[in-house]
Amino acid sequence: MPLTTIAKLLQEARHVVVFTGAGVSAESGIPTFRDALTGLWSRFDPAQLATAEAFRADPGLCWGWYEWRRLKVLQAQPNAAHLAIAELAQHVPKPTVVTQNVDDLHERAGSQDVIHLHGSLRAPRCIDCGHAHVTSLPSNELPVDGCRLEPPRCAECNGYIRPGVVWFGEMLPESAWSAGLTAAGNCDLFFSIGTSGVVFPAAELPLRALGAGARVVHVNPVRFEVSGQEVFLQGPASVMQELVESAFG
Template sequence: MNLPEARAALASARRVAVLTGAGVSAESGIPTFRDAQTGHWARFRPEDLASPEAYRRDPETVWQWYAGRYADVSRAQPNEAHRLLAELERAKGAGFFLATQNVDGLHTRAGSERLVELHGNLTTARCEGCGIVTPLPAPDTFTPPPTCPVCAARMRPNIVWFGEYLPEDALEAATHAFQEADVALIVGTSGVVYPAAGLAFETRREGGVVIEVNPEETELTPYMDHSVRDVASKGLAALLGEEPA
């Protein structure tokens, strides 16, 4: 990797599209879905907790799982990687776009505004009747399942489960942004979950520069123009020419 070249490409880019994954939130102490399956939850398969079939079969157990994860992310704080991406958005203005696979809401709490959450958000629920999305009550007062404030129907976790499609408008917006990007940043994601992982190829096909930030090689590494081998906060700091806090 030529770090000065990568820095220069990012600095001069008018349009920057970013994809983030679990590696960005790891520094805030948020475990991945599977890493969170400890103790009582270790006996469940992922499909037992995160699929429409599981929810139809046992909504109480599914809601208990998500209520616990919601409490965990509510205690977590945005880290330097979140802050640096919010800073990059302010620098690029309308030319910036962020698509995240994370469901913790930390990008928004760090100040990011031009973003889509491809896999949903743990801090919200979606009505099974009318489809409205609303914030969950504070974790210490939350007793699942929530009831819709509009139609009084039961609400489900606002998460994309196994076997479900990504929100069409969010995926379309992300695809367009990556097609138009001069530089795409792929930060903290393994590159194995599609269609999100395919966004990098949208930029490549249109002749843009694609830069990966990840401490390890990923499925996408062979297709990257540059790869920064570090955790998200330090890798982004290096690209932006900043010292990490």
């Protein structure tokens, strides 16, 4: 489907859901979770650092890696895709942003009330009692590549503070998942950007939108199979800037 036709759908939409994956943040220089690690971190498999068992076995290693990832986010800036998605709020009666990313680039671009399906690097909590932990943003004490870092302790129970992200084997946050399903079921236009759409349960969202009668548009640089009811727009996430400009000038 031509970009101009998708722009027309955007002009006519009342409720637009934008569902984003790692491909959006990658354009800001943030490595995707499945990218090969570089430097000293290349000795480790990300999947083996992203479980509660791994954290309990070696808290310093896991905390150091996630703090290194947080440093990468602090150093990054929102890209054209983040800015275009945030701009939708000026043109669309109801925009909803749902993301699998754990950074804050959507918020820094100006998007409001972002639904984080996989948690956030900005929301660490105690691994034992779940008490929220407030982190300071200065990066002067963040670790270099491959450096272990002792996690802070919980003010309530003295347990270790863990990253506020969803690890392998964990459920998605119930409130975020419920909000995402509701938005997908109530929208008339659904964009899936920078995600392959094959990892469940998150991949259920475009299916929910389709089942409710919404148009679904996938934006990705690598083409993958979609049903005859869906639209595929091949290109980087930043093509959203061209799409928004085409729709609204």
